[in-house]
Amino acid sequence: MKMTVRVLALLTALSAVTVSADHWAVLVAGSYSWSNYRHQAGICHAYHVLHDHGIPDDHIVVMMYDDIAYNDLNPTPGIIINQPGGPNVYEDIVKDYTGRDVTPEVFFKVLTGDQAGVAGIGSGKVIRSGPGDHVFINMVDHGNTGFFSFPNGIMFADDLLNVITNMHENNQYREMVMYMESCESGSMFDGIYPDNIGFYAATASDPKESSYSCYYDDSRNTYIGDLFGCCWMENSDERDLTTMTLGEQHLIISECNNESHTPWYGQPSMQDEVVGAFLGKGNEKQRKSPTGWHSKEDTVPSVDVPLFILRNKLKKASEDEKVALQAEINGLFKKREFVQETTLNIATLATGDQELAEYYLDNPMRKVSDWTCYKRAVKAFNDKCFHFGENTFAIKMTPTLLNLCENSFGIDNILRRIQEVCKFGFVTGIE
The missing domain is CATH 3.40.50.1460 (Rossmann fold)
Known part of the structure:
Protein backbone atom coordinates (compact mmCIF):
# COMPACT_ATOMS: atom_id res chain seq x y z
CA MET A 1 0.00 0.00 0.00
CA VAL A 303 20.03 22.75 -54.75
CA ASP A 304 18.36 22.58 -58.18
CA VAL A 305 15.43 24.88 -57.42
CA PRO A 306 16.89 27.77 -59.49
CA LEU A 307 17.32 25.43 -62.47
CA PHE A 308 13.80 24.03 -62.24
CA ILE A 309 12.34 27.51 -61.85
CA LEU A 310 13.90 28.42 -65.21
CA ARG A 311 12.74 25.16 -66.78
CA ASN A 312 9.19 25.74 -65.58
CA LYS A 313 9.26 29.25 -67.02
CA LEU A 314 10.56 27.80 -70.28
CA LYS A 315 7.56 25.47 -70.59
CA LYS A 316 5.06 28.30 -70.72
CA ALA A 317 7.20 30.91 -72.49
CA SER A 318 6.61 32.37 -75.95
CA GLU A 319 9.14 31.58 -78.68
CA ASP A 320 10.88 34.93 -78.17
CA GLU A 321 11.04 34.43 -74.40
CA LYS A 322 12.44 30.91 -74.78
CA VAL A 323 15.65 32.20 -76.32
CA ALA A 324 16.40 34.43 -73.33
CA LEU A 325 15.41 31.74 -70.81
CA GLN A 326 17.59 29.11 -72.48
CA ALA A 327 20.45 31.59 -72.31
CA GLU A 328 19.80 31.95 -68.58
CA ILE A 329 19.88 28.18 -68.13
CA ASN A 330 23.13 27.92 -70.06
CA GLY A 331 24.54 30.74 -67.95
CA LEU A 332 23.56 28.97 -64.75
CA PHE A 333 25.50 25.87 -65.80
CA LYS A 334 28.53 27.99 -66.73
CA LYS A 335 28.48 29.70 -63.34
CA ARG A 336 28.32 26.34 -61.60
CA GLU A 337 31.23 25.09 -63.69
CA PHE A 338 33.21 28.13 -62.58
CA VAL A 339 32.59 27.24 -58.92
CA GLN A 340 33.66 23.64 -59.54
CA GLU A 341 36.78 24.70 -61.45
CA THR A 342 37.71 27.11 -58.68
CA THR A 343 37.35 24.38 -56.07
CA LEU A 344 39.35 21.95 -58.20
CA ASN A 345 42.13 24.52 -58.58
CA ILE A 346 42.30 25.00 -54.81
CA ALA A 347 42.42 21.26 -54.20
CA THR A 348 45.03 20.72 -56.94
CA LEU A 349 47.35 23.34 -55.49
CA ALA A 350 46.82 22.06 -51.96
CA THR A 351 47.54 18.43 -52.86
CA GLY A 352 49.94 18.92 -55.75
CA ASP A 353 48.01 16.19 -57.55
CA GLN A 354 45.18 17.02 -59.97
CA GLU A 355 43.98 13.44 -60.16
CA LEU A 356 43.64 13.28 -56.39
CA ALA A 357 41.94 16.68 -56.37
CA GLU A 358 39.39 15.44 -58.92
CA TYR A 359 38.77 12.39 -56.76
CA TYR A 360 38.10 14.61 -53.74
CA LEU A 361 35.71 16.75 -55.78
CA ASP A 362 33.78 13.70 -57.01
CA ASN A 363 33.83 11.79 -53.70
CA PRO A 364 32.83 14.20 -50.94
CA MET A 365 33.71 13.31 -47.37
CA ARG A 366 30.84 13.54 -44.88
CA LYS A 367 32.35 13.01 -41.41
CA VAL A 368 34.18 15.77 -39.58
CA SER A 369 36.84 15.04 -37.01
CA ASP A 370 39.15 18.04 -37.50
CA TRP A 371 36.66 20.80 -36.76
CA THR A 372 39.33 23.49 -36.41
CA CYS A 373 40.66 22.95 -39.93
CA TYR A 374 37.27 22.44 -41.54
CA LYS A 375 35.65 25.51 -40.00
CA ARG A 376 38.54 27.78 -40.96
CA ALA A 377 38.58 26.40 -44.51
CA VAL A 378 34.82 26.80 -45.00
CA LYS A 379 34.86 30.34 -43.59
CA ALA A 380 37.75 31.30 -45.87
CA PHE A 381 35.98 29.80 -48.92
CA ASN A 382 32.87 31.79 -47.97
CA ASP A 383 34.79 35.03 -47.31
CA LYS A 384 37.35 34.93 -50.12
CA CYS A 385 35.66 32.97 -52.92
CA PHE A 386 31.87 32.68 -52.88
CA HIS A 387 29.71 34.18 -50.15
CA PHE A 388 27.13 31.45 -49.53
CA GLY A 389 24.24 33.87 -49.06
CA GLU A 390 24.83 35.19 -52.59
CA ASN A 391 26.03 31.94 -54.17
CA THR A 392 24.19 28.96 -52.75
CA PHE A 393 25.61 26.42 -55.22
CA ALA A 394 29.06 27.00 -53.71
CA ILE A 395 27.88 25.32 -50.51
CA LYS A 396 28.07 21.99 -52.38
CA MET A 397 31.85 22.36 -52.70
CA THR A 398 32.63 22.38 -48.99
CA PRO A 399 33.06 18.58 -48.59
CA THR A 400 36.08 18.88 -50.90
CA LEU A 401 37.63 21.16 -48.28
CA LEU A 402 36.78 18.54 -45.68
CA ASN A 403 38.71 15.96 -47.73
CA LEU A 404 41.75 18.24 -47.63
CA CYS A 405 41.47 18.71 -43.86
CA GLU A 406 40.87 15.08 -42.99
CA ASN A 407 43.72 13.92 -45.23
CA SER A 408 46.20 16.18 -43.43
CA PHE A 409 46.95 18.74 -46.12
CA GLY A 410 47.11 21.41 -43.42
CA ILE A 411 44.98 24.44 -42.80
CA ASP A 412 47.77 26.93 -43.52
CA ASN A 413 48.32 25.26 -46.90
CA ILE A 414 44.57 25.25 -47.65
CA LEU A 415 44.12 28.90 -46.69
CA ARG A 416 47.11 29.90 -48.83
CA ARG A 417 45.64 28.11 -51.85
CA ILE A 418 42.24 29.74 -51.35
CA GLN A 419 43.96 33.12 -51.23
CA GLU A 420 45.92 32.37 -54.41
CA VAL A 421 42.95 31.12 -56.45
CA CYS A 422 40.15 33.46 -55.35
CA LYS A 423 41.38 36.76 -56.70
CA PHE A 424 38.36 37.39 -58.91
CA GLY A 425 36.54 39.77 -56.57
CA PHE A 426 33.02 39.62 -55.15
CA VAL A 427 30.75 37.19 -57.02
CA THR A 428 26.96 36.91 -56.79
CA GLY A 429 24.14 34.95 -58.34
CA ILE A 430 25.65 31.48 -58.61
CA GLU A 431 22.64 29.37 -57.65
Whole structure:
Protein backbone atom coordinates (compact mmCIF):
# COMPACT_ATOMS: atom_id res chain seq x y z
CA MET A 1 0.00 0.00 0.00
CA LYS A 2 2.80 2.40 0.94
CA MET A 3 4.56 1.58 -2.33
CA THR A 4 1.37 2.36 -4.30
CA VAL A 5 1.03 5.72 -2.53
CA ARG A 6 4.65 6.56 -3.32
CA VAL A 7 4.19 5.67 -7.00
CA LEU A 8 1.03 7.73 -7.23
CA ALA A 9 2.78 10.66 -5.57
CA LEU A 10 5.66 10.40 -8.01
CA LEU A 11 3.34 10.25 -11.02
CA THR A 12 1.41 13.24 -9.70
CA ALA A 13 4.64 15.19 -9.28
CA LEU A 14 5.81 14.34 -12.78
CA SER A 15 2.43 15.25 -14.20
CA ALA A 16 2.56 18.59 -12.39
CA VAL A 17 5.93 19.34 -13.97
CA THR A 18 4.58 18.60 -17.42
CA VAL A 19 1.39 20.61 -16.97
CA SER A 20 3.15 23.65 -15.53
CA ALA A 21 5.93 23.58 -18.13
CA ASP A 22 6.26 26.67 -20.29
CA HIS A 23 6.57 26.33 -24.06
CA TRP A 24 9.27 28.30 -25.87
CA ALA A 25 10.11 28.35 -29.56
CA VAL A 26 12.71 29.77 -31.92
CA LEU A 27 11.97 29.78 -35.67
CA VAL A 28 14.76 30.55 -38.14
CA ALA A 29 14.73 31.06 -41.91
CA GLY A 30 18.40 31.28 -42.84
CA SER A 31 18.19 32.58 -46.41
CA TYR A 32 16.99 35.44 -48.56
CA SER A 33 16.03 36.09 -52.22
CA TRP A 34 12.94 35.16 -54.21
CA SER A 35 14.24 31.76 -55.30
CA ASN A 36 14.35 30.82 -51.59
CA TYR A 37 10.73 31.95 -51.04
CA ARG A 38 9.86 28.57 -49.52
CA HIS A 39 12.17 29.00 -46.52
CA GLN A 40 10.48 32.10 -45.14
CA ALA A 41 7.07 30.75 -46.14
CA GLY A 42 7.78 27.67 -44.05
CA ILE A 43 8.85 29.65 -40.99
CA CYS A 44 5.76 31.86 -41.25
CA HIS A 45 3.61 28.70 -41.42
CA ALA A 46 5.46 27.26 -38.42
CA TYR A 47 4.67 30.40 -36.44
CA HIS A 48 0.94 29.91 -37.07
CA VAL A 49 1.14 26.23 -36.09
CA LEU A 50 2.56 27.26 -32.72
CA HIS A 51 0.38 30.33 -32.24
CA ASP A 52 -2.79 28.49 -33.20
CA HIS A 53 -1.97 25.75 -30.71
CA GLY A 54 -1.75 28.20 -27.85
CA ILE A 55 1.87 29.29 -27.55
CA PRO A 56 1.82 33.07 -26.90
CA ASP A 57 3.81 35.49 -29.02
CA ASP A 58 6.10 36.46 -26.17
CA HIS A 59 7.28 32.84 -26.08
CA ILE A 60 7.99 32.62 -29.83
CA VAL A 61 11.05 34.21 -31.45
CA VAL A 62 11.06 34.53 -35.25
CA MET A 63 14.19 35.19 -37.30
CA MET A 64 13.67 35.82 -41.03
CA TYR A 65 15.23 38.15 -43.59
CA ASP A 66 11.77 39.51 -44.55
CA ASP A 67 12.40 40.29 -48.21
CA ILE A 68 9.62 38.15 -49.68
CA ALA A 69 6.23 39.60 -48.76
CA TYR A 70 6.85 42.93 -50.50
CA ASN A 71 9.38 41.71 -53.04
CA ASP A 72 9.00 43.21 -56.52
CA LEU A 73 8.45 39.68 -57.85
CA ASN A 74 5.51 39.00 -55.53
CA PRO A 75 2.25 39.20 -57.52
CA THR A 76 0.33 39.42 -54.22
CA PRO A 77 2.14 42.04 -52.10
CA GLY A 78 1.90 41.36 -48.38
CA ILE A 79 0.83 37.75 -48.94
CA ILE A 80 2.98 34.65 -48.51
CA ILE A 81 1.60 31.14 -48.92
CA ASN A 82 3.15 27.78 -48.07
CA GLN A 83 0.82 25.47 -49.98
CA PRO A 84 -1.42 25.71 -53.06
CA GLY A 85 -4.49 27.76 -52.23
CA GLY A 86 -3.33 28.04 -48.65
CA PRO A 87 -3.84 30.92 -46.22
CA ASN A 88 -1.65 34.01 -45.99
CA VAL A 89 0.96 32.85 -43.48
CA TYR A 90 2.54 36.32 -43.41
CA GLU A 91 -0.58 37.72 -41.77
CA ASP A 92 0.00 38.71 -38.11
CA ILE A 93 3.50 37.21 -38.21
CA VAL A 94 5.91 38.06 -35.41
CA LYS A 95 9.21 39.37 -36.79
CA ASP A 96 11.82 39.69 -34.06
CA TYR A 97 15.06 39.68 -36.03
CA THR A 98 15.20 40.57 -39.73
CA GLY A 99 17.73 41.43 -42.41
CA ARG A 100 21.34 41.50 -41.25
CA ASP A 101 20.31 40.60 -37.70
CA VAL A 102 19.64 36.99 -38.78
CA THR A 103 23.00 35.51 -37.74
CA PRO A 104 24.24 32.47 -35.83
CA GLU A 105 25.51 34.74 -33.07
CA VAL A 106 22.08 36.31 -32.51
CA PHE A 107 20.43 32.87 -32.70
CA PHE A 108 22.69 31.51 -29.96
CA LYS A 109 22.05 34.54 -27.74
CA VAL A 110 18.29 34.18 -28.24
CA LEU A 111 18.41 30.48 -27.46
CA THR A 112 20.46 30.90 -24.30
CA GLY A 113 18.44 33.84 -22.98
CA ASP A 114 21.29 36.35 -23.32
CA GLN A 115 19.20 39.52 -23.05
CA ALA A 116 22.21 41.79 -22.78
CA GLY A 117 23.76 40.20 -25.86
CA VAL A 118 20.87 41.30 -28.10
CA ALA A 119 20.37 44.74 -26.59
CA GLY A 120 19.64 47.16 -29.42
CA ILE A 121 19.20 44.35 -31.94
CA GLY A 122 15.78 43.61 -33.43
CA SER A 123 13.06 43.17 -30.82
CA GLY A 124 15.61 42.16 -28.19
CA LYS A 125 13.44 39.15 -27.41
CA VAL A 126 15.06 35.96 -26.09
CA ILE A 127 13.65 32.76 -24.67
CA ARG A 128 13.76 32.54 -20.88
CA SER A 129 13.37 28.82 -20.47
CA GLY A 130 14.00 27.05 -17.20
CA PRO A 131 14.46 23.53 -15.84
CA GLY A 132 10.80 22.51 -16.30
CA ASP A 133 10.30 23.96 -19.78
CA HIS A 134 9.95 22.55 -23.28
CA VAL A 135 11.76 24.23 -26.18
CA PHE A 136 10.98 23.81 -29.88
CA ILE A 137 13.33 24.97 -32.64
CA ASN A 138 12.61 24.99 -36.38
CA MET A 139 15.43 25.92 -38.75
CA VAL A 140 15.09 26.13 -42.54
CA ASP A 141 17.79 26.95 -45.10
CA HIS A 142 20.69 25.56 -47.11
CA GLY A 143 23.46 23.56 -45.52
CA ASN A 144 26.06 20.90 -46.04
CA THR A 145 28.30 18.62 -44.03
CA GLY A 146 28.42 19.89 -40.47
CA PHE A 147 26.95 23.34 -41.00
CA PHE A 148 23.75 25.32 -41.52
CA SER A 149 23.91 28.56 -43.50
CA PHE A 150 22.54 31.94 -42.42
CA PRO A 151 22.15 35.06 -44.62
CA ASN A 152 25.24 36.37 -42.86
CA GLY A 153 27.29 33.68 -41.20
CA ILE A 154 27.59 29.93 -40.82
CA MET A 155 26.44 27.80 -37.89
CA PHE A 156 28.62 24.75 -37.37
CA ALA A 157 27.44 21.54 -35.74
CA ASP A 158 30.04 21.55 -32.97
CA ASP A 159 29.07 25.09 -31.93
CA LEU A 160 25.39 24.16 -31.83
CA LEU A 161 26.22 21.10 -29.73
CA ASN A 162 28.20 23.20 -27.27
CA VAL A 163 25.33 25.66 -26.87
CA ILE A 164 22.75 22.93 -26.27
CA THR A 165 24.89 20.89 -23.87
CA ASN A 166 25.67 24.07 -21.89
CA MET A 167 21.96 24.86 -21.73
CA HIS A 168 21.35 21.34 -20.41
CA GLU A 169 24.06 21.70 -17.78
CA ASN A 170 22.64 25.09 -16.76
CA ASN A 171 19.09 23.68 -16.43
CA GLN A 172 17.74 25.95 -19.16
CA TYR A 173 15.28 23.37 -20.46
CA ARG A 174 13.67 20.10 -19.53
CA GLU A 175 13.33 18.80 -23.08
CA MET A 176 14.16 20.29 -26.45
CA VAL A 177 12.99 19.33 -29.94
CA MET A 178 14.52 20.59 -33.19
CA TYR A 179 13.16 20.14 -36.71
CA MET A 180 15.84 21.08 -39.26
CA GLU A 181 15.34 21.49 -43.00
CA SER A 182 18.46 21.69 -45.16
CA CYS A 183 20.56 19.51 -47.41
CA GLU A 184 22.76 17.05 -45.50
CA SER A 185 21.00 18.22 -42.32
CA GLY A 186 21.54 14.86 -40.66
CA SER A 187 25.24 15.70 -40.48
CA MET A 188 24.42 18.33 -37.86
CA PHE A 189 23.56 15.58 -35.37
CA ASP A 190 24.77 12.19 -36.62
CA GLY A 191 27.14 10.54 -34.14
CA ILE A 192 27.50 13.79 -32.23
CA TYR A 193 24.70 14.04 -29.65
CA PRO A 194 24.45 12.09 -26.39
CA ASP A 195 21.14 10.34 -25.77
CA ASN A 196 20.60 11.58 -22.23
CA ILE A 197 20.32 15.37 -22.38
CA GLY A 198 16.59 15.67 -23.15
CA PHE A 199 17.25 16.54 -26.77
CA TYR A 200 15.54 15.18 -29.92
CA ALA A 201 16.04 16.24 -33.54
CA ALA A 202 14.42 15.22 -36.83
CA THR A 203 15.96 16.29 -40.12
CA ALA A 204 14.89 16.64 -43.75
CA SER A 205 17.72 14.43 -44.99
CA ASP A 206 20.48 12.16 -43.80
CA PRO A 207 24.16 13.28 -43.75
CA LYS A 208 24.65 12.52 -47.45
CA GLU A 209 21.39 13.63 -49.09
CA SER A 210 19.76 16.69 -50.53
CA SER A 211 16.53 17.94 -49.03
CA TYR A 212 13.62 18.53 -51.41
CA SER A 213 11.32 21.38 -52.34
CA CYS A 214 7.72 21.16 -53.52
CA TYR A 215 4.67 23.10 -54.71
CA TYR A 216 5.85 25.05 -57.75
CA ASP A 217 3.59 28.09 -58.09
CA ASP A 218 3.05 29.31 -61.65
CA SER A 219 1.94 32.79 -60.67
CA ARG A 220 4.91 33.31 -58.37
CA ASN A 221 7.42 31.41 -60.48
CA THR A 222 9.01 29.78 -57.46
CA TYR A 223 8.61 26.83 -55.12
CA ILE A 224 6.51 27.80 -52.12
CA GLY A 225 7.19 24.78 -49.91
CA ASP A 226 9.87 22.46 -48.62
CA LEU A 227 8.86 18.82 -48.54
CA PHE A 228 9.89 17.98 -44.98
CA GLY A 229 8.45 21.21 -43.59
CA CYS A 230 5.13 20.91 -45.40
CA CYS A 231 4.86 17.30 -44.21
CA TRP A 232 5.19 18.07 -40.50
CA MET A 233 3.21 21.32 -40.58
CA GLU A 234 0.27 20.04 -42.60
CA ASN A 235 0.13 17.05 -40.28
CA SER A 236 0.21 19.38 -37.26
CA ASP A 237 -2.55 21.54 -38.76
CA GLU A 238 -4.84 18.54 -39.08
CA ARG A 239 -4.11 16.36 -36.05
CA ASP A 240 -4.81 16.49 -32.33
CA LEU A 241 -1.35 17.22 -30.95
CA THR A 242 -2.36 16.24 -27.42
CA THR A 243 -2.55 12.56 -28.40
CA MET A 244 -0.04 12.11 -31.22
CA THR A 245 3.52 11.34 -30.11
CA LEU A 246 6.75 12.58 -31.66
CA GLY A 247 7.43 9.02 -32.77
CA GLU A 248 4.04 8.76 -34.47
CA GLN A 249 4.52 12.09 -36.21
CA HIS A 250 7.99 11.03 -37.32
CA LEU A 251 6.55 7.97 -39.06
CA ILE A 252 4.02 10.16 -40.86
CA ILE A 253 6.70 12.68 -41.87
CA SER A 254 9.00 9.90 -43.08
CA GLU A 255 6.30 8.46 -45.33
CA CYS A 256 5.45 11.91 -46.68
CA ASN A 257 9.08 13.06 -47.06
CA ASN A 258 9.68 10.25 -49.51
CA GLU A 259 12.48 11.70 -51.64
CA SER A 260 15.07 11.49 -48.87
CA HIS A 261 15.46 9.80 -45.52
CA THR A 262 14.11 11.47 -42.39
CA PRO A 263 16.42 10.42 -39.57
CA TRP A 264 15.98 11.33 -35.92
CA TYR A 265 18.68 11.84 -33.32
CA GLY A 266 18.98 12.23 -29.57
CA GLN A 267 17.08 10.72 -26.66
CA PRO A 268 14.98 7.69 -27.71
CA SER A 269 12.46 8.02 -24.87
CA MET A 270 11.35 11.42 -26.18
CA GLN A 271 9.59 9.72 -29.09
CA ASP A 272 6.89 8.84 -26.57
CA GLU A 273 6.25 12.50 -25.74
CA VAL A 274 3.16 14.07 -27.28
CA VAL A 275 3.82 16.59 -30.04
CA GLY A 276 1.71 19.14 -28.20
CA ALA A 277 4.27 19.27 -25.40
CA PHE A 278 6.46 21.22 -27.86
CA LEU A 279 4.11 22.71 -30.46
CA GLY A 280 1.37 23.68 -28.04
CA LYS A 281 -1.74 21.89 -26.80
CA GLY A 282 -4.38 24.47 -27.54
CA ASN A 283 -6.87 24.13 -30.38
CA GLU A 284 -9.18 27.13 -30.09
CA LYS A 285 -7.70 29.22 -32.90
CA GLN A 286 -6.39 26.40 -35.02
CA ARG A 287 -6.94 27.23 -38.68
CA LYS A 288 -6.78 24.27 -40.98
CA SER A 289 -5.88 24.64 -44.62
CA PRO A 290 -9.07 25.13 -46.66
CA THR A 291 -7.66 22.81 -49.30
CA GLY A 292 -6.37 20.04 -47.02
CA TRP A 293 -3.46 17.72 -47.68
CA HIS A 294 -1.83 18.25 -51.09
CA SER A 295 -0.11 15.92 -53.50
CA LYS A 296 3.62 16.58 -53.52
CA GLU A 297 4.60 15.08 -56.86
CA ASP A 298 6.54 18.10 -58.14
CA THR A 299 9.46 17.71 -55.74
CA VAL A 300 12.96 18.75 -56.79
CA PRO A 301 16.33 18.67 -54.99
CA SER A 302 16.70 21.94 -53.12
CA VAL A 303 20.03 22.75 -54.75
CA ASP A 304 18.36 22.58 -58.18
CA VAL A 305 15.43 24.88 -57.42
CA PRO A 306 16.89 27.77 -59.49
CA LEU A 307 17.32 25.43 -62.47
CA PHE A 308 13.80 24.03 -62.24
CA ILE A 309 12.34 27.51 -61.85
CA LEU A 310 13.90 28.42 -65.21
CA ARG A 311 12.74 25.16 -66.78
CA ASN A 312 9.19 25.74 -65.58
CA LYS A 313 9.26 29.25 -67.02
CA LEU A 314 10.56 27.80 -70.28
CA LYS A 315 7.56 25.47 -70.59
CA LYS A 316 5.06 28.30 -70.72
CA ALA A 317 7.20 30.91 -72.49
CA SER A 318 6.61 32.37 -75.95
CA GLU A 319 9.14 31.58 -78.68
CA ASP A 320 10.88 34.93 -78.17
CA GLU A 321 11.04 34.43 -74.40
CA LYS A 322 12.44 30.91 -74.78
CA VAL A 323 15.65 32.20 -76.32
CA ALA A 324 16.40 34.43 -73.33
CA LEU A 325 15.41 31.74 -70.81
CA GLN A 326 17.59 29.11 -72.48
CA ALA A 327 20.45 31.59 -72.31
CA GLU A 328 19.80 31.95 -68.58
CA ILE A 329 19.88 28.18 -68.13
CA ASN A 330 23.13 27.92 -70.06
CA GLY A 331 24.54 30.74 -67.95
CA LEU A 332 23.56 28.97 -64.75
CA PHE A 333 25.50 25.87 -65.80
CA LYS A 334 28.53 27.99 -66.73
CA LYS A 335 28.48 29.70 -63.34
CA ARG A 336 28.32 26.34 -61.60
CA GLU A 337 31.23 25.09 -63.69
CA PHE A 338 33.21 28.13 -62.58
CA VAL A 339 32.59 27.24 -58.92
CA GLN A 340 33.66 23.64 -59.54
CA GLU A 341 36.78 24.70 -61.45
CA THR A 342 37.71 27.11 -58.68
CA THR A 343 37.35 24.38 -56.07
CA LEU A 344 39.35 21.95 -58.20
CA ASN A 345 42.13 24.52 -58.58
CA ILE A 346 42.30 25.00 -54.81
CA ALA A 347 42.42 21.26 -54.20
CA THR A 348 45.03 20.72 -56.94
CA LEU A 349 47.35 23.34 -55.49
CA ALA A 350 46.82 22.06 -51.96
CA THR A 351 47.54 18.43 -52.86
CA GLY A 352 49.94 18.92 -55.75
CA ASP A 353 48.01 16.19 -57.55
CA GLN A 354 45.18 17.02 -59.97
CA GLU A 355 43.98 13.44 -60.16
CA LEU A 356 43.64 13.28 -56.39
CA ALA A 357 41.94 16.68 -56.37
CA GLU A 358 39.39 15.44 -58.92
CA TYR A 359 38.77 12.39 -56.76
CA TYR A 360 38.10 14.61 -53.74
CA LEU A 361 35.71 16.75 -55.78
CA ASP A 362 33.78 13.70 -57.01
CA ASN A 363 33.83 11.79 -53.70
CA PRO A 364 32.83 14.20 -50.94
CA MET A 365 33.71 13.31 -47.37
CA ARG A 366 30.84 13.54 -44.88
CA LYS A 367 32.35 13.01 -41.41
CA VAL A 368 34.18 15.77 -39.58
CA SER A 369 36.84 15.04 -37.01
CA ASP A 370 39.15 18.04 -37.50
CA TRP A 371 36.66 20.80 -36.76
CA THR A 372 39.33 23.49 -36.41
CA CYS A 373 40.66 22.95 -39.93
CA TYR A 374 37.27 22.44 -41.54
CA LYS A 375 35.65 25.51 -40.00
CA ARG A 376 38.54 27.78 -40.96
CA ALA A 377 38.58 26.40 -44.51
CA VAL A 378 34.82 26.80 -45.00
CA LYS A 379 34.86 30.34 -43.59
CA ALA A 380 37.75 31.30 -45.87
CA PHE A 381 35.98 29.80 -48.92
CA ASN A 382 32.87 31.79 -47.97
CA ASP A 383 34.79 35.03 -47.31
CA LYS A 384 37.35 34.93 -50.12
CA CYS A 385 35.66 32.97 -52.92
CA PHE A 386 31.87 32.68 -52.88
CA HIS A 387 29.71 34.18 -50.15
CA PHE A 388 27.13 31.45 -49.53
CA GLY A 389 24.24 33.87 -49.06
CA GLU A 390 24.83 35.19 -52.59
CA ASN A 391 26.03 31.94 -54.17
CA THR A 392 24.19 28.96 -52.75
CA PHE A 393 25.61 26.42 -55.22
CA ALA A 394 29.06 27.00 -53.71
CA ILE A 395 27.88 25.32 -50.51
CA LYS A 396 28.07 21.99 -52.38
CA MET A 397 31.85 22.36 -52.70
CA THR A 398 32.63 22.38 -48.99
CA PRO A 399 33.06 18.58 -48.59
CA THR A 400 36.08 18.88 -50.90
CA LEU A 401 37.63 21.16 -48.28
CA LEU A 402 36.78 18.54 -45.68
CA ASN A 403 38.71 15.96 -47.73
CA LEU A 404 41.75 18.24 -47.63
CA CYS A 405 41.47 18.71 -43.86
CA GLU A 406 40.87 15.08 -42.99
CA ASN A 407 43.72 13.92 -45.23
CA SER A 408 46.20 16.18 -43.43
CA PHE A 409 46.95 18.74 -46.12
CA GLY A 410 47.11 21.41 -43.42
CA ILE A 411 44.98 24.44 -42.80
CA ASP A 412 47.77 26.93 -43.52
CA ASN A 413 48.32 25.26 -46.90
CA ILE A 414 44.57 25.25 -47.65
CA LEU A 415 44.12 28.90 -46.69
CA ARG A 416 47.11 29.90 -48.83
CA ARG A 417 45.64 28.11 -51.85
CA ILE A 418 42.24 29.74 -51.35
CA GLN A 419 43.96 33.12 -51.23
CA GLU A 420 45.92 32.37 -54.41
CA VAL A 421 42.95 31.12 -56.45
CA CYS A 422 40.15 33.46 -55.35
CA LYS A 423 41.38 36.76 -56.70
CA PHE A 424 38.36 37.39 -58.91
CA GLY A 425 36.54 39.77 -56.57
CA PHE A 426 33.02 39.62 -55.15
CA VAL A 427 30.75 37.19 -57.02
CA THR A 428 26.96 36.91 -56.79
CA GLY A 429 24.14 34.95 -58.34
CA ILE A 430 25.65 31.48 -58.61
CA GLU A 431 22.64 29.37 -57.65
